[in-house]
Amino acid sequence: MSNQNKTGSKHVSLQDLQNTVAIKKKEAADIATQSAALAKENNVPIKVDPDELSQGDKFLAAIGYFSFLCILPLVLRPNSDFCQFHGKQGLIMLVFFMIFGFVLQLFGSLVFGSYMLIHNLVVLVHVALAVWAVYYAFKGVKKQLPLFGGFVKQLDW
Numbered sequence: 001m002s003n004q005n006k007t008g009s010k011h012v013s014l015q016d017l018q019n020t021v022a023i024k025k026k027e028a029a030d031i032a033t034q035s036a037a038l039a040k041e042n043n044v045p046i047k048v049d050p051d052e053l054s055q056g057d058k059f060l061a062a063i064g065y066f067s068f069l070c071i072l073p074l075v076l077r078p079n080s081d082f083c084q085f086h087g088k089q090g091l092i093m094l095v096f097f098m099i100f101g102f103v104l105q106l107f108g109s110l111v112f113g114s115y116m117l118i119h120n121l122v123v124l125v126h127v128a129l130a131v132w133a134v135y136y137a138f139k140g141v142k143k144q145l146p147l148f149g150g151f152v153k154q155l156d157w
Contacts, residue, residue: 129147
């Protein structure tokens with residue numbers, strides 16, 4: 001008598017196992033989708049599965065915070081949510097600081113007296129935000145920056 005008959009267990013076909021695996025994969029995908037939606041609603045940083053995210057995507061997302069290089073993740077990875085998020089956030093940050101710098105240059109010396117001190121503080125804030133964002137990009141996290149993260153949701157292109 002075989003071990004299978006002694007224990008009283010039923011024989012499971014390969015087709016049954018494949019069906020069960022397919023159902024469990026579907027359930028897992030549904031749970032992941034629901035979790036992402038809840039995280040987005042509650043403004044919780046979303047950590048992307050490291051297996052799904054390549055080092056190239058992390059690198060592209062990180063360099064998206066360096067001036068006009070924000071175009072690279074947008075153009076080179078149009079189907080990657082991760083690269084698009086960081087590229088858009090880098091673009092918004094670049095445009096904001098360019099406009100702010102232009103306005104500061106026009107009116108800074110009139111209002112503040114010492115244009116260079118204010119300009120250097122603005123550059124320091126820009127660099128600090130960029131370093132913070134690069135850190136999260138390399139970790140594989142879609143972290144919204146305090147001033148610019150809300151605008152990324154509005155860019156649907």
